[in-house]
Amino acid sequence: MISSVRLKPLNWQPYIAPVELSEATPEQLNAMKVTPSAKKVSEYVRTLVHDPESYLARTILFNAIMYVEGGLARPDRELGALGASMVNGCKFCAVVHARRHAELTKSDDVVTALYLDEPEKLGPRDAAIYSFARRLSAAPSEATADDIATLRSVGMNDAEIIDLIHAISIFGWANRLMHVLGHAETGK
Amino acid sequence: MIDAMDKAAGISPDDALFTARRFRPEFVQGAEECRISVLHPAHDQGLAPILRVALARRMAALNADAALLEQYDTQLAQLDPTEQLLALARGEKDLEEPLATIARHVDLITLTPKRAEASHIALLAKAGLNNPQIVALSELIAFINFQTRVATGLRLMRSA
Numbered sequence: 001m002i003s004s005v006r007l008k009p010l011n012w013q014p015y016i017a018p019v020e021l022s023e024a025t026p027e028q029l030n031a032m033k034v035t036p037s038a039k040k041v042s043e044y045v046r047t048l049v050h051d052p053e054s055y056l057a058r059t060i061l062f063n064a065i066m067y068v069e070g071g072l073a074r075p076d077r078e079l080g081a082l083g084a085s086m087v088n089g090c091k092f093c094a095v096v097h098a099r100r101h102a103e104l105t106k107s108d109d110v111v112t113a114l115y116l117d118e119p120e121k122l123g124p125r126d127a128a129i130y131s132f133a134r135r136l137s138a139a140p141s142e143a144t145a146d147d148i149a150t151l152r153s154v155g156m157n158d159a160e161i162i163d164l165i166h167a168i169s170i171f172g173w174a175n176r177l178m179h180v181l182g183h184a185e186t187g188k
Numbered sequence: 189m190i191d192a193m194d195k196a197a198g199i200s201p202d203d204a205l206f207t208a209r210r211f212r213p214e215f216v217q218g219a220e221e222c223r224i225s226v227l228h229p230a231h232d233q234g235l236a237p238i239l240r241v242a243l244a245r246r247m248a249a250l251n252a253d254a255a256l257l258e259q260y261d262t263q264l265a266q267l268d269p270t271e272q273l274l275a276l277a278r279g280e281k282d283l284e285e286p287l288a289t290i291a292r293h294v295d296l297i298t299l300t301p302k303r304a305e306a307s308h309i310a311l312l313a314k315a316g317l318n319n320p321q322i323v324a325l326s327e328l329i330a331f332i333n334f335q336t337r338v339a340t341g342l343r344l345m346r347s348a
Contacts (some may be wrong), residue, residue: 015309016319050320051233054327057225061218068214089302139299139333140252141340148348158208158345166215169334171212176297176330180304181323 004108005115007095010184018046031056047181062174065166072156075104076129080087080164082114083133084171092184093175125154133168191220196255196335197342205346219338226328233320238267240328242277243294247332249279250298255343257338286315290325297329 008185019028019040031052066077078101083160085094098111113121119130127148135143151161190201193216199206209216227240245260264277276287283291289311297304312322 015306016322018314048323048327050323051210051229051247051327053229053231054324054331057218057222058327058331061215061222062213064212064218068212071212087302088305101323112235117331118290125304136341139250139301141337144339145344145348149342158205159211161345162208162212162215162342165338165345169337169341172337173334176301176333177326179301180297180326180329181309183306 005112006108007098007102007111007115008186009099010092010095010186012042012044012092012178012182013185014043014047014182016047016181017181018043018074019049021046024049025052027052031059044178044182048177053156058173062170065163065170068163071169072160072172075101076125076160076164077167078104079110079126079129080113080133081174083130084137084168085175086114087134087137088175088179090171090175090179092178095172097171125156127162128156134166136165136168137172173186181182190284191216191232192223192259193219193335193338195341196253196259198255198346199342203346205342209342219335222331223335226324226331229324231266234318235321235324235328238264238273238278239266239271242269242273243290243328244332245277246279246291247329248287248296248336250295251333251336251340253336253339254344256332256339261329286312286317290317293325294329297326 021034022030028049029035032041032045032049066081073175078097081097082094082101085097098115102108102111110122110126113119114130119127122130132143132147135141136146148161151164156164190199190206194206199209213315227244228237241260241264245257247259248256259267272284272287276283276291281288281291293308293312297309297312309322312325317325
């Protein structure tokens with residue numbers, strides 16, 4: 001009997017100096033939606049806001065993809081994000097989205113299976129989502145029409161599959177920021 | 189009206205997928221605004237759109253995305269690129285600095301993001317890139333890798 005995997009949150013440390021709030025331009029402050037007197041803006045946000053235009057556009061898209069109402073269930077989006085983060089080697093993102101999946105499903109079973117590298121223990125729907133996430137995240141992509149057929153066979157409609165494609169793809173993006181511009185450290 | 193993503197995925201307005209994509213107008217509009225923010229930003233941080241399009245073409249090739257590659261080839265041709273930028277776009281490695289360092293980084297992060305380390309960011313700084321340029325370059329790399337995956341997924345939906 002293997003006990004379940006419970007992940008602790010990690011801290012993220014940037015490789016470059018983040019923007020100091022006291023030195024931020026009005027455009028940067030607006031992108032972060034904060035006033036100069038705000039105390040707590042994460043180092044991640046202050047690092048990415050070096051380029052406020054892309055920061056703002058990406059944040060809006062990211063939030064829509066991960067949190068928009070209806071369509072693909074939230075845990076399924078988190079599973080797509082987790083599969084992508086594992087392929088792309090972003091430990092920080094993987095832990096965040098593994099924890100969120102466990103919270104949303106009130107179960108550590110899926111996360112445990114994945115962290116112990118036992119994907120065969122997943123149910124058919126989770127297995128189809130996880131496999132597609134891994135294959136689409138390869139560079140170049142290794143996903144095929146068979147993966148889409150498998151997603152349809154476990155009951156996913158086109159709107160849900162489009163949501164899943166976006167959840168996986170936005171982590172092809174986020175992982176290439178978090179794991180490239182900084183690194184994860186064990187939480188304090 | 190079709191956008192860059194429809195074009196990359198080969199979707200026309202009478203396709204069911206064209207309508208299915210519009211079930212999420214925030215994804216359609218969001219992806220288009222992101223595309224502009226990394227390829228044709230109002231403030232380019234000293235990384236000109238022509239350099240960005242050349243790099244996009246290089247990454248489309250690394251992802252074996254023929255449709256995106258054609259899109260970026262067309263855009264690049266319209267910008268009257270130098271021989272160096274064409275070589276960069278074609279995936280060549282023997283380039284002037286800082287293009288050689290940028291190209292090595294783009295190839296590494298596109299193909300093997302797992303291998304990224306602090307030293308790779310230090311190399312960009314050593315080649316003369318400042319922090320806003322390092323971030324802008326990272327967002328461009330990350331966006332193209334997002335774009336090719338959405339386009340790939342949509343193409344697979346059409347063929348499945």
